[in-house]
Amino acid sequence: MNEKDTIIEQILAILKPFSVDGNKITAETDLVADLSIDSVKAMEIIVKIEDLFDISVPINILSDIQTVDDLVVQTHKLIAGDN
Amino acid sequence: MGIFDKFQKLAETRRAFREKDTEFFNVVMEEVVSPTEVIIKGRRVLLAGGNNYLGLTFNDECIRAACNAIQKEGTGTTGSRAANGTLAGHVALEQELSAFFGKRKTIVFSTGYIANLAMLSTLMGPEEVILLDADCHASIYDGCRMGRAEIIRFRHNDAGDLEKRLQRLKNRNTNVLIVVEGLYSMLGDRAALVDIVELKHRYGAYLLVDEAHSLGVLGETGRGLAEELGVEDSVDFIVGTFSKSLGAIGGFCTSIHQEIDLVRYGSRAYVFTASTSPSIIASTRMALKILQSKPELRHRLWNHANSLYNRLKGLGFNLGPMPSPIISVQCKDPEQAADIWKGLLENGIYVNMVLPPATPGGTSLLRCSLSAAHTSEQIEQIGDAFASLTQFI
Numbered sequence: 001m002n003e004k005d006t007i008i009e010q011i012l013a014i015l016k017p018f019s020v021d022g023n024k025i026t027a028e029t030d031l032v033a034d035l036s037i038d039s040v041k042a043m044e045i046i047v048k049i050e051d052l053f054d055i056s057v058p059i060n061i062l063s064d065i066q067t068v069d070d071l072v073v074q075t076h077k078l079i080a081g082d083n
Numbered sequence: 084m085g086i087f088d089k090f091q092k093l094a095e096t097r098r099a100f101r102e103k104d105t106e107f108f109n110v111v112m113e114e115v116v117s118p119t120e121v122i123i124k125g126r127r128v129l130l131a132g133g134n135n136y137l138g139l140t141f142n143d144e145c146i147r148a149a150c151n152a153i154q155k156e157g158t159g160t161t162g163s164r165a166a167n168g169t170l171a172g173h174v175a176l177e178q179e180l181s182a183f184f185g186k187r188k189t190i191v192f193s194t195g196y197i198a199n200l201a202m203l204s205t206l207m208g209p210e211e212v213i214l215l216d217a218d219c220h221a222s223i224y225d226g227c228r229m230g231r232a233e234i235i236r237f238r239h240n241d242a243g244d245l246e247k248r249l250q251r252l253k254n255r256n257t258n259v260l261i262v263v264e265g266l267y268s269m270l271g272d273r274a275a276l277v278d279i280v281e282l283k284h285r286y287g288a289y290l291l292v293d294e295a296h297s298l299g300v301l302g303e304t305g306r307g308l309a310e311e312l313g314v315e316d317s318v319d320f321i322v323g324t325f326s327k328s329l330g331a332i333g334g335f336c337t338s339i340h341q342e343i344d345l346v347r348y349g350s351r352a353y354v355f356t357a358s359t360s361p362s363i364i365a366s367t368r369m370a371l372k373i374l375q376s377k378p379e380l381r382h383r384l385w386n387h388a389n390s391l392y393n394r395l396k397g398l399g400f401n402l403g404p405m406p407s408p409i410i411s412v413q414c415k416d417p418e419q420a421a422d423i424w425k426g427l428l429e430n431g432i433y434v435n436m437v438l439p440p441a442t443p444g445g446t447s448l449l450r451c452s453l454s455a456a457h458t459s460e461q462i463e464q465i466g467d468a469f470a471s472l473t474q475f476i
Binding site for chain 2 (some may be wrong): 025038039040043047054055056057058061
């Protein structure tokens, strides 16, 4: 399992409580359209990701995140220190 | 799909509040009777949500100064500060604010919102970082978004979380600006400024404190939280407003850095808006004098704040962590907030109802803000109205 796979697994665990009607969350899941994540919930999720991976997520990048995969890609970048 | 379709969810929410006769947004004050009373739907209502901390909106000297300025200089400047909108009064007010705060330079802006917009969008540039408290006001977020710096939030009033983030930035070798508020507008709690100042020095960061709600309210001479905690020399930038304790509208930033003056030239929010009208400048200058010469207004405000906070706490309402002139009842959900809000209005009391996402942690709030112009009887009346609604807790 590579680093990105590990990240996606951990992020899926964070997102699990936001699943609608028990539907499976995948990399393609849209955070707003499918999970109804509003700005308050988004901040809760970001704080959990920051704590888990020991990173600070700039709020400037939030507009680039639409799907779970986008979230994983940005988290991966921040862990690698590319951002 | 039409351009207004995206507002449908808001329209539904508004309809639901209207059906319950609890439409709280854009309440029309048909007549203003005094600093603390208005007429709403033909009824006399006591204002307990006005931010008029020192009660100066009807002060005779302020009104006279405003009227004189209108007679002498007209109703508006019709121009930007950068063009034809800087009158002698604007410059005098900037000097008076610098002297009051003991700072080197001050810029006056047209509103408090614009002050934050201008400072935060201009001070920090690409590759630089703004670390802001999660509960900061929308104007701070908007100013940050308008600029090109990296924006990182830290947990509200959590110096430990702030330090973690400063630590992560240690090797970036860039400028970092920490942004907090003196008194937070929603719950009336204060920044952990002593700890934050210590971190600012240890990590070589800059510090901006928005004293919008603490000017005239905190500190021995009313300069705000930084004065109260004895850390004024460590605050690089203080932002404030004329629309609360000073009873008008406008904003400012004052600084220990002489170079703040350069922000005038680089800030779109300063250059591309009309300047404050002469009457506002004149009444604000007078209000600033009164703030300094009448500390009894602040003492009276605090007596009211302690009295109402303790009464509501005793009644079992869930309040913010400490007494302050902002006393917010934290409700279970928007429905509970609406029920109590409606009951208060029926009892002749107006408070602010504030719902997510404008609130910390997604709570629903009934926000009272008190005034030195309230009488002790009016504070009793506000407490009585809440007491008659405890069945909704």
